[in-house]
Amino acid sequence: MNVFPALASQIADRAPPLAPPESEGIRLIGVTTHMTRDQEVFGEGEPADHVYRVVRGAVRGFRILSDGRRQIYDFYLPGDIFGIERGAEHRITAEALTDTILVVARRSALGHGSDGATAWRLWDLAMVELHRSHDHALSLGRRSAGERVADFLVDMAKRIGDGEHAELPMSRHDIADYLGLTIETVSRTLTQLQISGLIELAGCRSIHLRRPTALAELCA
Amino acid sequence: MNVFPALASQIADRAPPLAPPESEGIRLIGVTTHMTRDQEVFGEGEPADHVYRVVRGAVRGFRILSDGRRQIYDFYLPGDIFGIERGAEHRITAEALTDTILVVARRSALGHGSDGATAWRLWDLAMVELHRSHDHALSLGRRSAGERVADFLVDMAKRIGDGEHAELPMSRHDIADYLGLTIETVSRTLTQLQISGLIELAGCRSIHLRRPTALAELCA
């Protein structure tokens, strides 16, 4: 807002972050359950009566077009909460990537209209999701296959591992449907990155970022 | 959650929508100001001390990669609120598309940690934005140029006009950077739609959907 200084001084203030300090997470008390590979947690259109937290394993959240094309919006990893909806129905489908342990809670356990602290935590969670979705849209809209894959690997190494290693819980097909590419393009790009010495593949699920900085610079 | 009926009955409930009924909008009291075409409302990285509502005109929200590639995340139209951030800084840049009138309010005017009703309204707003971002990601990742343009036109006609007409406030360049295409591809696709009899262009900003249903079906 550098454009109208008069106005700026008129209404200037330096507001503290909106969310209260104790909003660092959502408490989720519920039933622990076990899902097997490819099992559906909930489907698009089903009643959104429950919310979920990943304890172990991983989940994909996605939608499918009428002709079968699939777009994965996000992978939910241990610690992540998912399945919270604004309306009465789920807008996406969620499936376990591998054997996965979840905590399932009633949606009503999140609180009600009168519960301000929970509302701020939910807002915070939604904003983080929105940030991820925006970053994702930037990749899908404006990045090449190489940039998308590099970005994906850096992100996964950060979320799953120590920033340099990652045991991917998802297949090439899942990666492709997350990045808006085909499995062949993902595969070719990974081998190119390996040939360039940027990464090392030990089996197709285990990835070592040999030059994380160079990889991050690839993301443009 | 059709997969473990025992669990379902164990924790089944039919929770009402989380947000309280009176959360249908954010009240925004502030200073009315005027922006001219291409003027920056706020830039990425600047302090997010204010929030905005569009009164007249339109705004683009976007980010730019180091080499100049731009991804527009959304267009803000009359009635829309934008500029609300989770942290202290704006994560995107906002610019007026045309001559635009905004209401500018202090960020602190949105309320504080103790204000539950506002928190629910903000959560609701964030979730709507997230839905839009997901739909957008689906287009960017999995749809052809033709499908993206058709989807864009249907969406714009709904938001701006009566569902069949739209006076677009944005240039081909803006449309291209929203849809992850080039201006040439957008232009070619529009003329194809016109040749097919699905739309009618009266000047390049005025669009009439001649067969809205057929157009919507194109979106897959």
Place this chain on the structure above:
DNA sequence: CGGCACCTTGAGTATCCTCAAGAGAGGTGG
């Protein structure tokens, strides 16, 4: 050891992009 799923690699192709030129629209000044 065999079968099956997943992954990799290759060849050919389609879609969309790049580069380039021409057409249309809107604004300014003579």
Place this chain on the structure above:
DNA sequence: CCACCTCTCTTGAGGATACTCAAGGTGCCG
């Protein structure tokens, strides 16, 4: 009021990226 200028949009030709189709390789499980 018209002419000109500029910016935007359209159209065309050629090319690059990623897709499709197809075959072969790898690893996991029974």
